[in-house]
Amino acid sequence: xxxxxxxxxxxxxxxxxxxxxxxxxxxxxxxxxxxxxxxxxxxxxxxxxxxxxxxxxxxxxxxxxxxxxxxxxxxxxxxxxxxxxxxxxxxxxxxxxxxxx
Numbered sequence: 001x002x003x004x005x006x007x008x009x010x011x012x013x014x015x016x017x018x019x020x021x022x023x024x025x026x027x028x029x030x031x032x033x034x035x036x037x038x039x040x041x042x043x044x045x046x047x048x049x050x051x052x053x054x055x056x057x058x059x060x061x062x063x064x065x066x067x068x069x070x071x072x073x074x075x076x077x078x079x080x081x082x083x084x085x086x087x088x089x090x091x092x093x094x095x096x097x098x099x100x101x
Contacts, residue, residue: 028082035086039093048094054083 007013042048058076065075 031082032086032089035090036093039090040097042090042094045091045094048090049087054087057083 005012005016007016039048058079061079062072062076064070065072
């Protein structure tokens with residue numbers, strides 16, 4: 001981390017956490033929009049499930065966590081949960097495209 005604000009009170013700590021939560025939720029929402037776009041390019045359930053890609057992402061974020069001072073196990077767990085949700089959402093979109101009208 002380049003700079004961490006040195007809080008002078010619990011209220012200041014909570015303000016910083018709330019600021020970070022706002023940014024994290026916005027980034028999760030943005031990531032979800034890209035996942036929706038990705039679904040349009042996939043042609044099979046195997047592509048939607050993306051086992052190899054999931055492994056690549058988990059390895060990358062685990063490495064990044066170590067570099068940035070985050071807990072690698074926590075980071076990997078958060079990403080596995082997030083990716084699991086996004087894969088399920090993507091699968092619904094994919095299956096919806098497969099249903100004949």
